[in-house]
Amino acid sequence: MDGEELTEQETALYDRQIRVWGAGAQRRLSKSHVLVSGIKGTVAEFCKNIVLAGVGSVTLLDNRLVTTEALNANFLIRPNGNAHIGKTVAEICCDSLKEFNPMVHVSVAKGDLSTLDIDFFNKFDVVVVGYSSRATKKAVNEKCRKLTKRVAFYTVDCRSSCGEIFVDLQDYKYAKKKLDETVECELTYTSFEEAVSVPWKLIPRRTAKLYFAMRVIELFEETEGRKPGDCSLSDLPGVLKLKKQLCEGNSVNENHIPDSLLERLVSDNTEFPPACAIIGGILGQEVIKAISGKGEPLKNFFYFDAEDGKGVIEDISKP
């Protein structure tokens, strides 16, 4: 499959990273197409990373108009006074990203992520859904799974100084270096819907608390009819009540999810820029791994909390 050679220009530009992942991986990257939706701080970091890495194309989906809130943690939007009036976040970010690497085709797609039809997703090798509702994540994931070709699916969220990444690579084969020989490995992933439906009793106690906390808030926003991330401190009593119900329903102790963690997540819905850089960096690395087929991809959740500084992988799959 790696017929074509890299051009002299590509070799010069990508010199340092080719030394990390090789020319074959670089060629595969340059032929890949990535869809990204929800361009807030963490996703902006992610976009920068894959544009620099030299993917073939990046398609941006974010119909929000540019507001002061959109500027937070997003270095792709310059505070340009009136210049942004009437422009969407995707359009502004598209212009900035193009500058980072002229060899990558960056464009904007219109439409609502949750209602785009299945053919739309067929154009991509990777789909990244940022800051979406539980229903949207499920719907897009299902569409990707119905396609005959494998589309790598990711979700990413960042609240306060905490973040979550979900990965679904379906059936995935990759090369792993073991001493001097390369072995072929295979992983089987579960869908987002299956992963979040695993009964809590079956999940090991040592699992990151953030996994459970994110499920509580996700469900709270869904039942209250909120937009993703639309919570404040005044919602804490409602969130705690829901937590209690969920813990009882799952027959696990309420202490399983610390109230202080939920409080942090609902009271501060702005992203902490260092956390964006870290989570966007990990997500970038994972997408590069999945496209290039080099290295072991994470399965299937990743958590970062700046409070303890740990970046943890959790495997929560259907039993």
Add this chain to the structure above:
Amino acid sequence: MDTQQQQSAIKGAKVLMVGAGGIGCELLKTLALSGFEDIHIIDMDTIEVSNLNRQFLFRRSHVGQSKAKVARDAVLRFRPHINIRSYHANVKNPEFDVDFFKQFDVVLNGLDNLDARRHVNRLCLAADVPLVESGTTGFLGQVTVHVKGKTECYECQTKPAPKTYPVCTITSTPTKFVHCIVWAKDLLFAKLFGDKNQENDLNVRSHNAASSSKEKEDVFERAEDEDIEQYGRKIYDHVFGSNIENALANEETWKNRRRPRPIYSKEVLPESLTQQNGSAQNCSVTGGDSVISAMPSLGLKNPQELWGLTQNSLVFIEALKLFFAKRKKEIGHLTFDKDDQLAVEFVTAAANIRAESFGIPLHSLFEAKGIAGNIVHAVATTNAIIAGLIVIEAIKVLKKDANKYRMTYCLEHPSRKMLLMPVEPFEPNPSCYVCSKTPLVLEINTQKSKLRDLVDRIVTAKLGMNLPLIMHGASLLYEVGDDLDDIMVANYNANLEKYLAELPSPIVNGSSLTVEDLQQELSCKINVKHREEFDEEKEPEGMVLSGWTQPPATNGESASTSNNENAVDVTESSSGSEIATKKRRLSETQPENHKKETQNVESDDDDFMEIENPMLVSKKKKRVE
């Protein structure tokens, strides 16, 4: 996270960033987004094409400009109202003295070399300003916090010394491709195109050297009217042919070794090559600049392709011709530069021909360039992650949250489920010569070593001093600085040539020296022990410095030295070699309660969280390949 207290700590902070490269670009962006409003940034480098894949603040049109300045301008575009001051300068310049450092609340390093890191560490200690240090290689990275008196300083643990090879391995018995590269770069290239007055071991192994040294020397001299191709063939035949043949004459050397094969140009190249130097096709276009290259006229395009002996020989002759035809003025002053296309081509070809001769596998230009230039493997994502971690630690430092400081490893493969692994910082090493006042011990032959040897091999090379001063009792023996008068300079120069025991104030067994660097405000005591004999193999420097750490691990593979005369220096990948040096057990440094907590959260069956140095892991792997 966005508490009032935190925001005001960030807003009021004055931050110094050292380095505007891979980590620096990411760091400046993240600092600005996080609300920092007063950032100073020092970097002496200018932008290159190979930076653009990760140093995202730079564009192709910026190539050649100051990194610090362009990074500043780029960040001001999305955060116009903050203050960023850039310095296009070397952090070791005297203007960046202790007083300069004192104005900052925290210093953040995004450097790529040991020397500058040590220098900044000392200034931070002298100015009592906390330092957050970082490094990345490929997917691996590390962030550490250094606060005087609270955590270890950057130099509390020994850093691996630059890798060096015994001189005879390079000159006569190479066994690895890297040996051929060092030979081609440091000996052959330097001999042909560098300073003629530099000592050079290129001919050291020819056994009748004494009798014919004059004649040998002449081989490298090109007569004014000598045809360049003829000259090139003469060099070729000398270094790959007759030199090898001479070496083969010494049967002793090859008893247990594979014998090399002499290669002469007439065996691999046609009688006469077509004349093509000076034609336009020798220029290739990379990044908009016209580059002199031997490849296009030979029909070679792909730098990742493996060339055979003939192709390498053609490149060798063609590159040499081009140096004389197009870059004559530079000959005599050239030093190898990984960004000099023609130099890389010449060194690749020469190393490959030598490798062929010694039965060592050949390498592509791309690979050879990486080895010759000690190129650091770098990706944007690791730098972004590390920059995020630096800012998190910087904020803790500003809030004086000492018990929350962490040293964090960014790993390629998860260890105990973690890709980002924080551990508690280590306490200062009580016998660190930099941050404590523990004296060092120097074993030296005081009758046979000159003060110059002490300055070069110990004070400069080992202690990393920039502007040193050496005192014995009340007598000042040596000093460096701009403000010295002629008499003092003459005095010091005379001292340099004296044996230690014959100095105005003789240094003998039991003497105690004070060595200081006024810029770094570092002072250390050295107790001298006279010793007659040194093992030439194991202690080729003729002196042994000890005291601040455990003796260096004896590594069977590289009986290496860092002596310039006896070994050829290969500086290992800058940031890479400096990432943590040893295996450490978390339990050693965890307070009791924390340890328990770790056990509860994790499994009960093992008490230790073992942290392997990512660099060691990667090195082991490399060795296997």
